[in-house]
Amino acid sequence: MADHPLSHRTETVRDARRPPRAAPAIEFAGVHKWYGAFHVLRDIRLAVHPGERVVVCGPSGSGKSTLIRCVNRLEEHQKGAIRVHGVELSASSREIDRVRREVGMVFQQFNLFPHLTVLQNCALAPVWAEGVKRREAEDRAHALLAKVKIADQAHKYPSELSGGQQQRVAIARALCMNPKIMLFDEPTSALDPEMVKEVLDTMTALASEGMTMIVVTHEMGFARRVADKVVFMDNGEVVEAGDPEEFFTAPRHERARQFLSRLLH
Ligand SMILES: Nc1ncnc2c1ncn2[C@@H]1O[C@H](COP(=O)(O)OP(=O)(O)OP(=O)(O)O)[C@@H](O)[C@H]1O
Numbered sequence: 001m002a003d004h005p006l007s008h009r010t011e012t013v014r015d016a017r018r019p020p021r022a023a024p025a026i027e028f029a030g031v032h033k034w035y036g037a038f039h040v041l042r043d044i045r046l047a048v049h050p051g052e053r054v055v056v057c058g059p060s061g062s063g064k065s066t067l068i069r070c071v072n073r074l075e076e077h078q079k080g081a082i083r084v085h086g087v088e089l090s091a092s093s094r095e096i097d098r099v100r101r102e103v104g105m106v107f108q109q110f111n112l113f114p115h116l117t118v119l120q121n122c123a124l125a126p127v128w129a130e131g132v133k134r135r136e137a138e139d140r141a142h143a144l145l146a147k148v149k150i151a152d153q154a155h156k157y158p159s160e161l162s163g164g165q166q167q168r169v170a171i172a173r174a175l176c177m178n179p180k181i182m183l184f185d186e187p188t189s190a191l192d193p194e195m196v197k198e199v200l201d202t203m204t205a206l207a208s209e210g211m212t213m214i215v216v217t218h219e220m221g222f223a224r225r226v227a228d229k230v231v232f233m234d235n236g237e238v239v240e241a242g243d244p245e246e247f248f249t250a251p252r253h254e255r256a257r258q259f260l261s262r263l264l265h
């Protein structure tokens with residue numbers, strides 16, 4: 001079939017229309033990871049392009065957190081390569097520092113410093129890791145707190161905020177480092193249902209500004225609205241990766257079908 005004149009012509013036309021693409025923001029090339037004898041990531045091949053929004057879903061224990069934690073080297077892979085903006089992650093601490101400055105991360109449990117105010121939480125890393133003057137870091141923090149719609153909470157402590165507000169502080173804090181990529185690990189799953197929307201709205205706004213994002217979430221409405229690509233993981237493997245509408249209406253693999261039907265019921 002490959003030599004059929006028509007199929008050949010179709011390929012050529014499609015190639016000609018395809019816009020040239022920059023190097024991937026993140027690339028997993030045959031990545032494996034083990035925890036002791038346990039094979040947690042199995043031959044992961046995945047590219048996330050600049051400005052792309054990728055949602056990762058899959059059963060508990062399938063390796064989703066491990067996958068994104070490898071991007072900023074909170075976890076180390078043992079085989080294959082991970083490249084961030086074309087630079088391969090290695091053991092070099094200078095490189096790891098640089099990648100961590102480029103890659104912001106938001107966790108399920110907000111991980112704010114309880115003894116610091118919201119403003120201090122946000123200004124801390126720019127001052128200590130980037131050498132920004134305190135005043136400048138606080139101005140930046142105020143601007144980002146306004147952006148996530150909690151400007152009025154700047155002088156409170158985390159324990160005085162709702163879960164949704166704390167998570168928006170965590171997002172603002174990550175943005176204070178001017179990251180080029182944002183990773184989210186189930187950012188809404190510790191929240192009461194009425195607070196989920198405010199956090200998803202913040203993430204949707206970020207996506208609409210062109211931020212490159214990997215979001216581990218089971219918020220399928222968000223995935224449908226915002227994602228360019230859905231990645232379904234099971235048992236340490238990327239089982240399926242593709243268009244959200246196709247994934248939700250006609251998943252190709254039985255494991256994905258089972259997962260989606262469990263999620264709906
Ligand atoms: N530090 C660790 N040492 C040993 N095993 C680990 C470690 N962290 C995770 N695991 C195991 O690796 C597997 C994948 O964990 P991971 O946290 O990546 O899954 P997940 O898909 O994020 O799950 P969940 O949806 O529950 O958050 C699990 O079986 C887990 O028990």
Ligand SMILES: [Mg+2]
Nearest residue numbers: 064065066185
């Ligand atoms: Mg997880």
